[in-house]
Every structure is written in C-alpha cells, then in structure tokens.
Amino acid sequence: MKLHHTLTRAAAFALSACLLASAAAADGKLAIKAGRVLPGPGLPELEKATIVIENGRIAAIGKDVKVPWDAVVIDAPNLVAIPGYVEAHSARGMDRPNENLDVAPFLSVRDSIDPVGFYFEDSLRWGVTTINIQQGNNCVVAGQGVIVRPVGLTVDEMIVRTPSGVKLSASPKMGFSAATQAQTLRRAFGDLRRSLEQLVAEKKEGNDRARREALYQGRDLEGENAKGKAMEGAAWKVTGLELVPRGEIDEKLVPLLALVEGKLPAFIYCGRPMDVHTALEVAKENGFLAKTTLVLSPAAYKAAGAIAAAKVPVILDGNSVYVETDPLTGEEREVFVPGELKKAGVRFALASANPTTESLWFQAAQCVGRGMTRAEAVAAVTTIPAEILGLGKQLGTLEVGKFGTVVLCSGDPLSVTSWVERVVIEGRDVYDRSKDVRIKHLLGGQAPANTQIMGASLLGDPRKVVCCEGEDPEEHAKHLEEERAKKDKGEAEDDK
C-alpha cells in the first residue's frame, strides 16, 4: 500500500491518459455479459446475465437480452456485476479543505478538486463510482460540495452535480467550544436574515419615496419595478423579498439563503452526541431539517434516538466499531455503531473516511460480519447514499433506466479475496485491472516506463530507476549504478 504513494505524478498522468483512451472507445452502446449479476439490495440475483447500456443508461438487463449488433461487448463469464458504490461524503480528492474561514458558504470544493489525485484512481480500484466531495469537518459553515465520478482529466468532466449541498458542523471547530460553535452557526443565519430584511427595507423605502416624489411632481410612475422572487422557507421568511431582484443579494449569502429556502441540502457534522441536538435545532430553526443529512462520528451514536425522532438520514463518518472507555472504571466497551443506528431506526449510509479501511466494501462486509443482512449492508453503500445525494433514481442498483454504472468483481464483492476487475461508469469502460500499471507494479514488481521511485535507495530497492521511454529499465539501472560508483570514487579521491 505504501509503495504506490511513492510513485510520482507522472504515472498518474500516464494512467489517466490510458483510462481516457479506453473510455472514448466505449461510448455509445455497451453490453456486459457477466457470470453473475447482483443488481442491488432486495433485487433477485441473476446467473449468466447481460446488461445493455445505451447512451449512458441501462437499456436492458436479464438472461435473454439481445445484444445490439453495434454494441461493444465486455465478455466476463467469470465475473460478478454489481452497482458501483456511492460515497455519500468524503473530504478527499481536493487540494485542501477550508479550515480557515469560519463562515464561508460561498466557497466551493469545485475550485479545489485535483482530477489527477491518486484518490480518484484508487476509488475505481475499490469500485467507488460516485463521490460527494465536501469540505472537512473542522469548520462552522465550510462551503459547498460537488458530486463527481472519479474519472476525467478536468473537473467539469468529473462533475455529476454541483453544488451537492452545504457543509456545516455542529461540533466545535479548533479553538471553539460547543457554546461558541453553536453561537457562530446561529449567527450566520441571523446575519442572513438581518441582511435580507435591510435589503427589503431599503428597497421598500426607495420605492415608496419614488412614488411620493412622482405624486408631488405630478408625474405618472413609469414602468414596473424590476421583479424579484418571494422568499420561500419552512421556518422563517423575510416578507417583501420579491421587491429585491435576486441579483442584488450578496452572493456570499446566496447559498445560506438556498438552505433556508430548502433548495440546497445540508450536511452537518456531529462529533459528539450533544452536537446532534445543536445540529437538529439549527436545521429546524432555519427550515432545512427536511434537507439535512448528519455526518456522524461514531462517538455520536448515543444520539441515535434523537436522530431517529427527527427522521434525518446519517452518513457514518469513520470506523463502524467504536471503543468507549468508562471514565470511572477505565473499562473498555466495543460498540458496533451501524448496529446501534439500525436498532434506533436510523437510515444510514456508510462512508470510507476512517483510518483503518480504504473502502466502502469493507465497511459493508463488516456489517454482514456483525450480523446485519447482506441487503441492509449493501444498501448502506449503494441505494441509501444515492438517495441521500438525491440520485436514487439514477444510481444504487442495476435497473433499466438507471445509470449504466457497473463494477465487475472477480468474486463475492464483500470478500477480501475478490478484486475489482473492471469498472464501467455511465457506459464508459473506465477501468480494467489487467491494464492497471500501478497494480502491476505493486504485485509484479515491474516499474512502468517514465516513472521514478522516490526514495528507492532508502528502501533498499535495487532498481532505483529513472529511465526514459523505450529504454530498458534494467540497463538503465546498471548505467546509474556505474555513474554512482564513478562519483563515489571521485569523492573519495577529493578527500585525499
């Protein structure tokens, strides 16, 4: 695992270029003949079935499906087809999250995504095909996120939807306490409200004065006032906002207004159970509870009852097993958090942002290992995150009409011995393990051309290769060795 991080960015470019090339070739119609198809939680398993994808969407799926004559066929009689995993919340894949500005709803993750980041490449290897990238948890109002597919050389190419929602946190940011965090969070909405009210008051006063002036001068008032839109909102509204053209509202405040109007989802991080109450209160006070998803740290599992009562979905951010220490006795207790959430009746998605595992499949497998049904565990990494992201009709299962996003595994997708062999995203064949240079290098010990192994000498790697295309790496290594010997000799002579 460590080694692949030591490869330089050059390899990333090489890989992305190769991915893109294959993607272009597969546009149009694609048919996947899989040995087994697991279309999704609750749907019957199919043996030797075919999935036909046209224009990015699944056109047909079943045993006796006719393959169009002009379709590219992926013949995989030994592979298992599953829907791609959906990562409902991740702070990876960007340059760095916003942790400086406390209240910055106007920032967008879009401006900070690095399309050639290793993270996106890795996502394909783990079968993750849709990712909601959001700012980190160390924030108050961090900014807007985007939903991407982990393939493409530009951000635009990757984007499924922008913005995907606003990231907030009810957990104290560094240097804050629960009290000041809640205060700052509330103040953000208070400021919004006061600012809108002032805009309306100014507009109204201006209009009224203009009317009086016209009366005094004996003029008929010409034209109509430029029109805005009345404010919507479940909790509070500023009456008369229709007087203000929307363009006149400070654009820095617009995303918050969208939250209050229920037009943008909110993702609120809760690190401790007490934060859940703050999050739910703020969401309720400002009318976006129905559009709220809690990004829950495992430590906050005790608030499951309150979350269930508020009928808010949860993205479990972190390890699914939480070790709790009794402050008085020092006794440790293991809590299986998805189990607790299930018991309380909370709808939850799993996320792979945790220190011990790299991916969603492992989180789901752990759930099965701890006694949840396969359908429940798989739903937590496919259908539920897709629904949370508002993509329930496009993603999550392999059904006609949904995105043609398919992952082909070498065996049971929840088994450690299975690999992701191929990935198709919206009809584009984007990943093939047999052509994955990095995996080849890791497992076969073969360095791809044009790459340099950083710190190879430190690792005691005999190859120490920096070679040019077309050059034989071994010969190049020999050459380097000779150069090194010459240099050492020279230094030794200088010392004399």
Add this chain to the structure above:
Amino acid sequence: MLAIPSLLAFGIAALPSLVPGDESAATPKDLFIRAEQLHVRPGRVLERGMLWVHEGRIVAVGTDIKLPEDALLIEGKVACAGFIDSWSSFALEPNAQFDDRAGPATRAVDAVDSYVDPRHERALLAAGVTAVRLQPTVGARAGGVGAVLRVHPSKSFAETTVIADACSATAIGVSRDGRALDVFERVSAVDRVVGALADGYGYLVETNEYRHELAEWEKKIADKQKELDEGFKKAKKDREKAQTEAKDKGNEFKDKEYKEDKKPKAPRFDEEKEVYARVAGGELPLVVEVHRALEIRALLEGTKRFERLRLVLAGASEAAQCAELLAERRIPVIVWPVPMGVQRAPEYRGASLALAAELDHAGVEVLLGSGAMDPLASRDLPLLAALAVGHGLPRETALAALTTRPARVFDVADKLGTLELGRSADVLVLDGDPFAATTSVRYVLSAGELVVGEVKK
C-alpha cells in the same frame, strides 16, 4: 455528614437505562407523600403534611387529604422542594469553561451535554439537587447567558430547560490559569463591566428612541401621502402647464424638487450590546463573580447609576466588609462557602465559612452555590448549606437560599422552589432535618417523576 453517596455505588448496570431518550421505569399516575413536616415553602411548615402528585403535578397540599386509590404512598420525616444550585457547571462541556471566544451573547444552553454520565446526574439527585443554574464562567472572559435546568436522569436538557435566558454573568479579578491578576487588571475589569453596562444602556436608549422616531416619521409620511394623493390632480395640471410654458420659451423643463424627512436609521445590530441592554433594562440579572472588598465597592459605585440593574454577586469572599451597602442596595449574594481542600487563589483569602451567616445577619439576601469549580461540585450543595448553618445561618434561611431565593433571582419562582398547587413536582423526602449531617435523602421527584428511591405498592 450529609448523605452524599459514593459514585461507585451506582453500578454500571444502571447505565444503559439512563441514556436520554430511554424510558426509565414508568412513574405511576398518582404519588402520595406523607411527611411529619412538610415545608411548602421556607417558613410555612405543615405538621403531618400530605402532598398529592397527579400526572407529575401537585394537585393537593394539606393535612387532611384522602389517599387516592392506586396511589403510590411515600412516607418520610421531612419533605421539601428540590434544591437549586445557584452556581453550577454541571453537564457543561469542559471546553466551554475556558473558551476565549465566548462573549456576553454566548449561551449556556448551547454548552450543555445531555449525554453527561448518568451516574453524575444520579449523584446530584441523590443529594437532593433537582435544578442548577449553569454558567460557563470560570476562566472565560465573559460568562454569557446562563440557564436554569432541571436535573433528570432520562430526559434531555432541551426538555428540562426551565429558563434559557436566566441571567448574564461575568467575573472581576478572578485568577486565570493559576495566575493572579494584578491591581491594574482588577481595576480595569471593573471598568470593563461598567463600560459594557453603559454601552448596553446606550443601545437600549438608542433602540427606544429609534422606535419612537420611526413611529413619528411613519405618521408624518402617512399624512404627507394623503396630502400628495389629494393634490395629485392639481400637481399634474401644474406640471403640464409648466411643460408647455418651458416649451414655448424654449427652456429645458425641470421637475420640482421633492423633499421629505429622512427615514430614521435603526441602530446597528450588536448581539453583545443587545444582551447588556437587557441587563441594563433589568430584564436579565447580572451575576458578577467578585471577591475582594475593594472591587466590590468599586463595582457598587460604578453601577449606582443603572437604576433598573439587577446585580447579583457571586463568591464575594470579602463581602462581609460591605454587607451594609449590599443590604441597602438589596443586592443578593451567592455565597460559596469555601470548602476545605480547595486550593486558594489570593482572591479567596478573605473567605470564611461564616460569610453566609454574617451577610444574613446584616440583612443581605444570601443564596448558596457550589461554585462551578467542578462539574460534580453541585453534589456537595447540601453539605455547603449545612456548613453555613453550622456557622450561624438560620435553618429556614438556608432552605430559602437553596429553594425560593434562587427561583426568584433567576425568574423561575413560578416553576421551582416551593411545593405549591399546580406545579410540576420537584420534591425531596428526607429522613430528618435537611441540614443535619445524619440525614439522608430517601426519595426525589424531578419534574413529577420519582427518580430516587423505590416504593413498593
């Protein structure tokens, strides 16, 4: 010693059922309390008193009430209202205690952890403390807006908040991070409080003036509008005439200049000033932790001009030196009868266990608080009261200091502090004098539910 049960006595087995949201054993519809002495309120004691609690509310108090059918009977020697700790940090997030970002508008309710270890809640209830005034003060520049909450083992604090805006609080001359403040810092701390009050008062005046001016302006404009509406036909004719005239003479036509009074401007919103405006206007009491006589005097002098200010002193180690002044200004004092073993910062040097008695003797209204040093300190509240009684505070006053007085000072007298009809029942049943070391708390009702003690039918 009063009964302060060891923490470890509450088994870990009790833990799961006490998590907020979990339903603990349901309290029956009717509870009936019979006590040899029933303190309805301090000074009003019913011998062989009876109290009937129906669905959590007190529906009858007296000496001759028939035991309702199916009621759970609780018997004891003494019954009184649950104790209120006037100065506690129980269940507050520890960081909130030392948060430099906190200001006057920071709210204690936001720092309350409903998921505090339930054993701590049990410990408080077992000592008879059924309500606390929470204040994230210690170490913070300003304590923000304090709250009064009930202590209940299974309800979340959102459900048990009695008042979210109970008071504003601040501290003068209190050591920070083990460093005592020098005399200049102390004097400027007094100035800071007085300055904040002046700003708040100014804001209050400005806001009121704005409201008046706005009303006046609106009236004026309405009149003007009427006048303009009526004169419009004429104005239109005049305009047309002027236009033709201008055209004839070859001049450029210009509309008459319209003038009207400018709309008054609202004062700029300031959340901190807004809180101090409420304080200066007497809506919220201001609790100031201050210890040295010098600073107390300076504070009293500086705040003299704010007539509606409801000042409350806390700690007040050397208050005995200005007891007469305090009595005259009717300023209540939350006494923290410094217990043994507490490391004494220099400001506590003048503290004495007899402070409560001395102040009471001089006619000052004394309240008792556990001092917010430790989240569990509230558990020792009855012990602190017993110490004060031991040093000369009359028993009845001590009971008032733990019940009716804090309820009045923090504006919750209609909900807490007495056993009067119609209230949600917060009742203690003890096996003796509430301030005797040999007494233990047998039963506790919080918000009408039996939370300490078991009764067999």
